Amino acid sequence: MAIAVAGPEIERLIQLLARLPGLGPRSARRAALHLIKKRDALMTPLASALQVAIDKIEVCKTCGNIDTQNPCTVCTDPRRDPSIIVVVADVADLWALERASATNGRYHVLGATLSPLDGVGPDDLTIDALVARAHDPAVGEIILALNATVDGQTTAHYVTDLLQDANVKVTRLAHGVPVGGELDYLDEGTLSAAMRQRTLF
Amino acid sequence: MAIAVAGPEIERLIQLLARLPGLGPRSARRAALHLIKKRDALMTPLASALQVAIDKIEVCKTCGNIDTQNPCTVCTDPRRDPSIIVVVADVADLWALERASATNGRYHVLGATLSPLDGVGPDDLTIDALVARAHDPAVGEIILALNATVDGQTTAHYVTDLLQDANVKVTRLAHGVPVGGELDYLDEGTLSAAMRQRTLF
Numbered sequence: 001m002a003i004a005v006a007g008p009e010i011e012r013l014i015q016l017l018a019r020l021p022g023l024g025p026r027s028a029r030r031a032a033l034h035l036i037k038k039r040d041a042l043m044t045p046l047a048s049a050l051q052v053a054i055d056k057i058e059v060c061k062t063c064g065n066i067d068t069q070n071p072c073t074v075c076t077d078p079r080r081d082p083s084i085i086v087v088v089a090d091v092a093d094l095w096a097l098e099r100a101s102a103t104n105g106r107y108h109v110l111g112a113t114l115s116p117l118d119g120v121g122p123d124d125l126t127i128d129a130l131v132a133r134a135h136d137p138a139v140g141e142i143i144l145a146l147n148a149t150v151d152g153q154t155t156a157h158y159v160t161d162l163l164q165d166a167n168v169k170v171t172r173l174a175h176g177v178p179v180g181g182e183l184d185y186l187d188e189g190t191l192s193a194a195m196r197q198r199t200l201f
Numbered sequence: 202m203a204i205a206v207a208g209p210e211i212e213r214l215i216q217l218l219a220r221l222p223g224l225g226p227r228s229a230r231r232a233a234l235h236l237i238k239k240r241d242a243l244m245t246p247l248a249s250a251l252q253v254a255i256d257k258i259e260v261c262k263t264c265g266n267i268d269t270q271n272p273c274t275v276c277t278d279p280r281r282d283p284s285i286i287v288v289v290a291d292v293a294d295l296w297a298l299e300r301a302s303a304t305n306g307r308y309h310v311l312g313a314t315l316s317p318l319d320g321v322g323p324d325d326l327t328i329d330a331l332v333a334r335a336h337d338p339a340v341g342e343i344i345l346a347l348n349a350t351v352d353g354q355t356t357a358h359y360v361t362d363l364l365q366d367a368n369v370k371v372t373r374l375a376h377g378v379p380v381g382g383e384l385d386y387l388d389e390g391t392l393s394a395a396m397r398q399r400t401l402f
Contacts, residue, residue: 006296007269009257013250019243021235022228023221031221033293035251036258036267042220043255049214050236050248056210057237066237068208092234095207 010036062133064109064126066091074098074106081105083140085133087159089113089147097145105143108133113151114158127159134166144172211237263334265310265327267292275299275307282306284341286334288360290314290348298346306344309334314352315359328360335367345373 006014010032018028035043059065060072067073074080074094084105088094094107110125134142142163146152160170175193177186186194207215211233219229236244260266261273268274275281275295285306289295295308311326335343343364347353361371376394378387387395 006267007258007274009250009253009269010267013247013254016243016247016250017221020218020224020232022224022232027223029296030293031223032254033267033296034222036254039255039258042217043251046214046217047248047251047255049210049217050244050251052210053214053233053237054240054244054248057240066207066211066234068210073208092231095230095234 063107064091064111064129065094065107079104082138084143085130085139085141086143086145087130088145089152089155093145093147103143103145105141110146110155110159113146113149113155115151122158125155127162130159131162131166134163134168137167139166139168141169141171142166144170146172148173148175264308265292265312265330266295266308280305283339285344286331286340286342287344287346288331289346290353290356294346294348304344304346306342311347311356311360314347314350314356316352323359326356328363331360332363332367335364335369338368340367340369342370342372343367345371347373349374349376 013035014025014028014032017023017031018025020028023031035046056068057066058068058070060067060070060075062071062075065072065074069076081104084103085108086094086097086103086105087108087110088097089110089112091109094109097103097107108126108130110127110130112120112125114120114122114125130142133139142159144156144159146156156172163170174197175190176197177183177190177194183191214236215226215229215233218224218232219226221229224232236247257269258267259269259271261268261271261276263272263276266273266275270277282305285304286309287295287298287304287306288309288311289298290311290313292310295310298304298308309327309331311328311331313321313326315321315323315326331343334340343360345357345360347357357373364371375398376391377398378384378391378395384392
């Protein structure tokens, strides 16, 4: 794809950068050049930050979060409510909920959503571990924070079925108008869900 | 900007990735997560590729190109025509010309274009070194491959003036219709330049 114009070491760097999401071959070249020009200010710190991450980052054995401690910061935080488990598909979703300070509960990362077309079945998700956690008497509510897509909702139904024997309340995120959103630009499904689930003003 | 949701090591990695051109805070988070998930396949190779680049890459003392050897591969390639020096503003432009196999000559990287508004003056560019190279009797032509912007053309005029004492032909890139371009979408300046500089069919 990229024609070798620089030495093989630079080409290798460009090829690896191009595999990052959001960077194509052209922007990877620009990024490599930027790094080389800012060797002390950026390239050296980035190399060592990557090495630190390689050495230290682990997957939390309780919830599946990514952290430098195991169990992770969220699981060991005594201020978090142990009775709530928020189920997410991916660590990125966990991060998004944390940025929003959306919950005081703890998490469970499934790792993916069910997707028969992509060959993702129940065994590829950490559903067994979730069911085991749900049977802990300290847990009272499981919040399904899954994408409002077909795969996400299929996964939500599947998980809900398996949680029926556990003594927990299973909830899911509300559908509705995004904050700052304009009605004119919303799809019909969102609008009618927002109308059905309207709340007292 | 980014709220700390992961540990400080991951936040540091995200912040450094966000300083790459083409990655904002959000895509830097996605890139960090991608790297962490692909620790062996991507993060470790990237860390070592960066370290190799840090250790090996130098600026060519002849032309200003970036390479792992000094003088660079282009300057030492015996198949390149030593009588032609292609003047570019930046290494990125050199790479672009090399990808296009646009020239068989050697290069001279100015490092920037003159830009009084940004405080970039002649002393910030490697113009003295270019004038010295131009006085080499082996050099017959200096091709100014500078951006067709105000700054690029100002730089071209400035460099041309300083090269008057050297016994070289000074040329510049042609203006015209981009290959694959549609006339309807071209600006007037490009169209009239393409008309003036028309060639025999």
